[in-house]
Amino acid sequence: MAGIGSACLAVGLFTALYAAGASIYGAHRGRRAWVTSGRRAIYCLAGLMVAGTAILQAAFLRSDFSYALVAEGSSTDTPGFYKVTAMWATQDGSLLLWALLLSLFSAAVLFLTRRSLREIAPYATAVLGVVAAFFLVLMVGWENPFDTLAAPPMEGNGLNPLLRHPAMMIHPPLLYTGYVGFSIPFAFAVGALVTRRTGADWIRATRRFALVAWTFLGTGIMLGALWSYTELGWGGYWAWDPVENASLMPWLAGTAFLHSIMVQEKRGMLRIWNVSLVCGTFVLALIGTFLVRSGILDSIHAFGASTIGTQFLVFIGLVVAFSVALILARLPDLRSRAKLDSLLSREAFFLLNNLVLVGLCLVIMWGTFFPLISEALTGDKASVGPPWFERLTVPLAIVLVLLSGIGPVLAWRRVTLRGLRRVLVAPLALTLLALLALLGLTDASQSPPSLVMFCLVAFVLAAVGQEFWRGASARRTVTGEPWPRALVRLAGRNRRRYGGYLVHAGIAVLFLGVAASSAFHDQRDVRLAPGESFRTGDYTVTYRKPTARLGGDSAGTGAPISLGAVLDVKKGDQRFTLHPARNYYPTQDPSKGVVSRYFEGEANSEVDVRWGLKRDFWLAVRPDLASLDRPIREADRRFPGASNDVQAVVIAALTERYRSHPPPAAFRAIVSPLVLWIWIGGAIAVLGALIAVWPAPEARLRRVRSLYAARLGRELSRA
C-alpha cells in the first residue's frame, strides 16, 4: 500500500502543475475548456490526497511499522485515539495534512465559484495549484510520508507523550485549516490583480473562506492554550513561544483583513491595503508552518530539526517577491476613488483597528525573530522573554479592546457629535459603574493595566448589549414581536453584523480572563512529605498519600507507569481532593536497562485542575525518584534479559516501594482568578463567527430579494 500512497503524491504533483498550467493557458487564450479542465484537476488532487491520507491513517491504526513514519511516531501500546493524531506529530505527516486540507479547500471554493468570477477564478486555480505543488514537491523529493523500512522494527518509538492530550488531537488540524484557509483569499486576490478586476467581487466570493480560516485558526490557538495549561506542567497558557507567536501573527493579520474588507465592500476604499494584508496573512501562515517544522527557533512545540527549512524559505521569498511585484504593477488599478468622509465614522475606526492589529503583529514578529536577528548581528542568539512582549503588547491590546467597543456603535460615512453622544452615553455610564464597583469591592486597583482592561471589557459588553437592544427595539416598533423573537430574528436576518458583535463580546470576555489571571494569580512551589501541608491564597493543601498506577493512567494516554499524589484542599467550608500525577513512558534507547528504560524515557505531568467560574485551583506533582535509583540499577543488573512478564513484576515491586516508602515530592500550586473565562470567551467568539459565516436560508433570501426588487421597481417607475 505504501507504493500506492507514493503514487498518489507523484500523480498529485503532476495534477497540481497541470491545474496551474491549464488554468493560466485557458484564461489567457479565452478557452473555457482548459479552465474547466484545470478546475477538475484540483478536484482530482483532492481525491488523491484523501486516498493518500486514508492509506497512511490505516497504516497507523494497524501499527504497520514497515512505514518509517509509523515506526517513528507510533507504537502498539499507543491508544487508538492517539494513533490517528500521530500522523501530524511528524513532519512528513503534517506536510500531507497541509496538502490534504489545501486540496479540499481549493476544490470547495472552485466548485462554489464555478459559475462566477470567470476571469479571476482561473488565476486563483493556478495559484492554489502552485502552492499545492510546492508541498507535494517537498514530500516527493525530501519528506515522503510513505517511505518504508527494509527491516521493520517489532515496536515503534511511540507518540511523543506531550501530544497525548485530547486538545492535541484537533489542535494541529485546526491550525493547519486556518493556515490553509487563508490561501483561498490570497489566491483570489492574485487573480483579481492579474485580471485588474480589483473591485469587491473577489472579496464577496472568498470572505466566508477567510472567516472560516480565521475561526479555525483562532479555535486552534485556544485549544493550544488549553493544552499548554493542562498538559505542559508549568501552569500558564501562553508563553510567547515562537511557535505560539507564529500562529497568532496570521490570526491578527487575518482579523485586520476581515475588518478592512468591509470598508472596501461598503466604500470601495483600502484596496491596496486589502491585497497587501491578504498577501501578508498568507505569508505569515507559511512562516507559521515553517517555524513549526524548521526547528530554526527553540520552541517546546517544534518537534525536531527539519531538512526542508531552506526550501520553505525560498518559497516564502518567492511568494513575497511575486506579491510585491504584482501589487506595485497594479497600483493604478487599486487607487480608490472614494475618500474618508469623517474621522468619526466606522471606516475610520476600522482603519485605526487595522493599524493597531498590524502594529501588534509587527511587535510579535520582531520579538519572535529577535534571536535570529541578534545572532546575525552579534553572533549571540539572544532572545526576548515574556516581559518584553507584555510591555509592548499590553498597551496595544488595551487600545484594541477599546476600538472593538467603539466600532460597532458607529455608522458608516460619518457620525455627528449628537449621534456619538447618543450611542456612547449608556456604555460609558456602565463602564463608570463597573469602575466604581471594581475600586470598592475588589483589589483590582493593585494592577492599573488590569483595572483599565476590566473597565474596557465592561464598555465593550455594554456597547454590544446596547446594539442588540436597540436593534431589537427598532424591529419591535415595526413588527410588534416579543423581545426574544425580535432578538433572534434580528440576528438571523443580519447574521454578519450580529455574529460579528458576538465575536467582539467573546474577545472582550477572553481579555477579562487574561487580565485577571495574569495579574492576580498566586503560585507556590513546595516540597512535601505525606501528611504535610502548605497554604496558598486562602487554600490549605495537605499531601495525603502517594499513588502508583501500572498499565493505565487516569488520562488514558497509554503510560505504563503513573506516579502521583492525593491532596486534600480546604478553603473555609469548601473541601475537595486533587489527584495530580506524572506519567512515565519507556524509551527505545538500547543503552538503557530493561527496567530503567521505563523510568528514564519521556515523562509528562497530568495536572489536576479544579475549574471554577471565579478561580481555578491548579496542581502538578513531580515525584522524586532518587530513592528508586539503586533498586532500578540493581534490577537492570539482575534481570538483563527479562521477559515482559518479569519486567512487569519488577516494575510493580518498584512502584509499590515508592507508594509504601514515599519520599517528599515537589508540587506546584496555582490559584488563577477567572482563567476559565478565557475559554468561555473563546467559545462565544467562535459561536459569533459561526453565526456570521452561516449562509441565510435560500427561501429567506428570495423573500428579501423580491421585497426589495418590488420597492426598487416602484422607485424606478416613479423616476
Add this chain to the structure above:
Amino acid sequence: MEYALAFLLLAAVVALVVVLPFLRTGSAEAEEDARRAELDAAKEAKYREIRDAELDYRMGKLSQEDWRAVDRELRSEAIEILRRLDRLP
C-alpha cells in the same frame, strides 16, 4: 511494481477526468449563467447594504438626512445592477 502500476492507474483516472471538458462543446448558455450569477451576487450584496443602512437609521446611528443620501446612492447602484441583469438575454 506496486508503485508503477498505481501511478499508471491513478494517472489514467486523472487524465480521464481532466480531458472530459474538451469533449463537450462549450455553450453560450454557460457564459450567460456565469454573468447572471455574478450580477446576482452583486445585487444581493447591494440589498444587504441597503438593509444595513436602514437598520443604522432605525437605531439612531444615521440622521434621516444622511440615511436618505446613502439610501438614494445605494438604490441607484442596485438599479444599475438590475438593469444589467435585464440586459442579459
